[in-house]
Amino acid sequence: MNRLEALFSKKKQNILSIYYTAGYPALNDTLRIAEELEAAGADLLEIGFPYSDPVADGPVIQGSSKIALDNGMNLKLLFEQLKDLRSRVNIPVLLMGYVNPMLQFGVENFCRACKEVGVDGCIVPDLPMAEYERHYKTLFGSYDLCNIFLITPQTSEERIRKIDSLSRGFIYLLSSSATTGKNLDVSEDTEAYFSRIQSMNLKNPLMIGFGIHDRHTFKKTAAYASGAIIGSAFVKNIGEGKPVSDFIASITGT
Amino acid sequence: MQHNHKNMNYFVDEQGYYGDFGGAYIPEMLYPNVEELRANYLKIIADPGFRAEFDQLLKDYVGRPSPLYRAGRLSERYGANIFLKREDLNHTGAHKINNTIGQILMAERLGKKRIIAETGAGQHGVATATVCALRGLECVVYMGEIDIQRQAPNVARMKMLGAKVVPATSGSKTLKDATNEAMRDWINNPVDTHYIIGSVVGPHPYPDMVARFQSVISAETKKQLLEQTGSALPDFVLACVGGGSNAIGMFYHFLDDTAVKLVAVEAAGKGVRSGYSAATTLLGQEGVLHGSRSILMQTEDGQVVEPHSVSAGLDYPGIGPQHAHLFKTGRGEYVSITDEESLQAGLLLTQMEGIIPAIESAHALAYLEKMDLKTGQSVVVCLSGRGDKDMETYMKYFGL
Numbered sequence: 001m002n003r004l005e006a007l008f009s010k011k012k013q014n015i016l017s018i019y020y021t022a023g024y025p026a027l028n029d030t031l032r033i034a035e036e037l038e039a040a041g042a043d044l045l046e047i048g049f050p051y052s053d054p055v056a057d058g059p060v061i062q063g064s065s066k067i068a069l070d071n072g073m074n075l076k077l078l079f080e081q082l083k084d085l086r087s088r089v090n091i092p093v094l095l096m097g098y099v100n101p102m103l104q105f106g107v108e109n110f111c112r113a114c115k116e117v118g119v120d121g122c123i124v125p126d127l128p129m130a131e132y133e134r135h136y137k138t139l140f141g142s143y144d145l146c147n148i149f150l151i152t153p154q155t156s157e158e159r160i161r162k163i164d165s166l167s168r169g170f171i172y173l174l175s176s177s178a179t180t181g182k183n184l185d186v187s188e189d190t191e192a193y194f195s196r197i198q199s200m201n202l203k204n205p206l207m208i209g210f211g212i213h214d215r216h217t218f219k220k221t222a223a224y225a226s227g228a229i230i231g232s233a234f235v236k237n238i239g240e241g242k243p244v245s246d247f248i249a250s251i252t253g254t
Numbered sequence: 255m256q257h258n259h260k261n262m263n264y265f266v267d268e269q270g271y272y273g274d275f276g277g278a279y280i281p282e283m284l285y286p287n288v289e290e291l292r293a294n295y296l297k298i299i300a301d302p303g304f305r306a307e308f309d310q311l312l313k314d315y316v317g318r319p320s321p322l323y324r325a326g327r328l329s330e331r332y333g334a335n336i337f338l339k340r341e342d343l344n345h346t347g348a349h350k351i352n353n354t355i356g357q358i359l360m361a362e363r364l365g366k367k368r369i370i371a372e373t374g375a376g377q378h379g380v381a382t383a384t385v386c387a388l389r390g391l392e393c394v395v396y397m398g399e400i401d402i403q404r405q406a407p408n409v410a411r412m413k414m415l416g417a418k419v420v421p422a423t424s425g426s427k428t429l430k431d432a433t434n435e436a437m438r439d440w441i442n443n444p445v446d447t448h449y450i451i452g453s454v455v456g457p458h459p460y461p462d463m464v465a466r467f468q469s470v471i472s473a474e475t476k477k478q479l480l481e482q483t484g485s486a487l488p489d490f491v492l493a494c495v496g497g498g499s500n501a502i503g504m505f506y507h508f509l510d511d512t513a514v515k516l517v518a519v520e521a522a523g524k525g526v527r528s529g530y531s532a533a534t535t536l537l538g539q540e541g542v543l544h545g546s547r548s549i550l551m552q553t554e555d556g557q558v559v560e561p562h563s564v565s566a567g568l569d570y571p572g573i574g575p576q577h578a579h580l581f582k583t584g585r586g587e588y589v590s591i592t593d594e595e596s597l598q599a600g601l602l603l604t605q606m607e608g609i610i611p612a613i614e615s616a617h618a619l620a621y622l623e624k625m626d627l628k629t630g631q632s633v634v635v636c637l638s639g640r641g642d643k644d645m646e647t648y649m650k651y652f653g654l
Contacts, residue, residue, distance in 0.1 A: 055544075126281050
C-alpha cells in the first residue's frame with residue numbers, strides 16, 4: 001500500500017486534492033507550494049508537468065503551462081526539484097501531464113524517477129487505457145505507482161468497470177465533459193450522474209474534479225465521493241500572488 | 255475506396271496502427287465520439303447508399319474525375335513524361351473537398367448536428383464551410399489568429415458560406431493551435447458535434463478514414479494513366495506533405511505496386527538547418543501529437559516545436575502516422591524543398607504551362623529539378639491546389 005492508498009483507507013470523505021503546475025509562477029516555487037498546501041490542510045497534491053499542447057486544459061492551466069515552460073521547467077528539472085520532497089512533504093503526491101514529454105523522458109525512466117523522489121502515481125489524460133494495459137501496467141506496478149484514469153458522464157458502464165479493474169488509488173470522476181477550469185454549476189443532471197456512479201459500488205474510491213472552484217462546489221461534489229479536486233481556481237489564485245493558506249481556508253472553512 | 259490488399263503492410267491494422275505509428279492517444283472525454291466513429295466508419299463507407307451519394311457529389315458537385323494532364327513543355331524540359339493530377343480544378347480549389355464531402359455524409363449518418371474544423375491557410379476551412387452550407391449544418395472553424403490575418407480572403411469566404419470563424423489565440427496562433435482549440439471544442443460538446451479533421455492526422459480512425467476519401471486521387475490516376483499511356487503504373491509519384499492528405503490520396507492505390515517510387519516532398523522552409531523549417535522526417539523524432547503516435551518536431555523534453563514554411567498548408571510540426579510508417583519502412587522517399595525553390599517552381603509552371611499552382615503543390619513540382627529522369631520514364635505530380643490564395647506571397651516575392 002503506498003501513500004495514496006493509505007490516505008483513502010484512513011480518510012473516507014472530504015479529501016481535498018489540489019492541482020498546480022510545476023515551475024509556476026516562478027521556476028523554483030514547486031516545493032514551496034507543496035509545503036504550504038500540506039500545512040494549510042490539503043490531503044493530496046497533483047503536480048502538473050507542463051506541455052506545449054495541453055488539449056484537455058482551459059485557458060488558466062494553458063497559461064500556467066506556458067509560463068512554466070518559458071521559466072525553463074521540464075521533467076528532468078522537476079525530478080531534481082523533487083529530490084527533497086519526502087524530507088519536506090508527507091501527503092501523497094501525483095504527477096499530472098501529457099504523454100509526449102513522458103515518452104521523450106522514457107516511460108521507465110519516468111517511473112524510476114517517481115519512485116526515487118517519492119511520487120505515488122500519475123495522471124496522464126492522453127495515455128489511453130488500452131495502451132496502458134498493453135505496455136505500461138506491469139512497469140507501473142513494478143515501481144509501485146498508481147495510474148489514475150478519468151471517467152466522464154459519457155463513459156459507458158462497461159468501460160467504467162474495466163477502468164475500475166485497472167485502477168489503483170482512486171478514479172477521477174469528471175463533473176462534466178469539459179476542458180479544465182469551466183466553472184461547474186451542479187445541476188440535477190450532474191447530481192443524477194454522480195449518484196449513478198456512486199451506486200455502481202466500484203472497488204476504487206472516487207474523486208470528483210473539473211470546475212470545482214469554491215467551498216460550495218467542493219462540498220456539493222465531495223458529498224458524492226471521497227473528496228474533490230481543485231485545479232484552475234487554485235492556479236489562478238497563486239498566479240495573482242495570493243497566499244496558499246487563504247485559498248485552502250476558503251474551501252475548507254477553517 | 256474499396257481495397258482488398260494481399261499485402262496489408264502499408265495499411266492500418268485492427269488496433270489502429272501502421273507499424274509503430276498511429277493509435278488513439280486521446281483524453282477520456284473524446285473516447286465516446288472517437289469510438290463511435292471507429293465502430294461505424296467502415297460499415298458506413300461500405301454501404302452502397304453512402305457510396306452512391308459520395309460518388310455522385312464528387313462527380314456533379316466537385317467536378318470529378320479531375321483531369322490527368324500531360325504537361326508537354328515540362329516533359330520536354332525534364333526529358334520524361336510529366337503528368338499533373340489536377341486537384342486544383344476541384345470545386346473550392348484543392349483536394350481538401352474530397353475529404354469534407356466524405357466526412358459530412360459520415361456526420362449525417364452518425365446523427366450529428368454541428369460541425370467543427372481546424373484550418374491553417376483556410377483551404378480545409380473553406381471546404382468544410384462549403385459542405386456545411388450544402389447540407390445545412392452549423393459550422394465552426396478554428397483558425398490561428400496569425401493565419402486569420404495572413405489569409406483574409408479565405409476568412410471572408412468561410413463567413414460568406416455561413417461558418418463561424420473562431421481565432422485560436424493560444425501558443426503560436428497557427429494551425430497546431432487551431433487543432434488544439436478544435437479538440438477542446440469537441441471535448442466540451444461531446445454529443446451532437448462531429449470534428450472534420452482536414453488531414454491524415456489525429457486519432458484512429460481519422461488517418462484511415464481521410465485516406466480512404468482522398469484515395470479517389472490515385473484510383474482515378476491509375477485509370478487515366480492506363481487510358482493515356484497503356485500502363486497504369488508510372489515510375490514516380492510525387493506529392494507535397496504537410497499532414498499528408500493529398501500525398502496519401504496520391505500514393506494510396508500505388509502502395510502495393512512497389513515498382514512505383516513514391517516521393518513525398520516536405521517543406522524545408524528557409525533551409526533544413528536554419529531553425530525555420532517544417533521538414534518533419536529530417537528534424538523530428540517519434541512522439542505523440544493530436545491523438546496519434548507519429549514523427550513530430552519537438553525539443554529533447556518533448557515540447558512541440560514551431561515549424562516554418564512559406565506555405566501555410568505545409569506549416570505543421572507533424573506528419574500523419576501512415577507517412578511515418580512509409581518513411582520508416584522506406585516505402586516512401588521523403589525529401590525537402592525550400593521556400594525559395596518552391597516559389598521558383600510555381601513561377602516555372604505558370605510560365606511554361608499556364609497554371610498557377612498553390613505554393614504547397616509547387617514544393618512537389620520543385621523536386622522535378624532535382625531528379626535524374628530518363629527518357630521514357632513517367633512521373634505523376636499531384637497538383638493539390640490552385641495558387642489564387644497565394645497571389646500575395648507570389649507578388650511580394652517576385653515584385654509583380
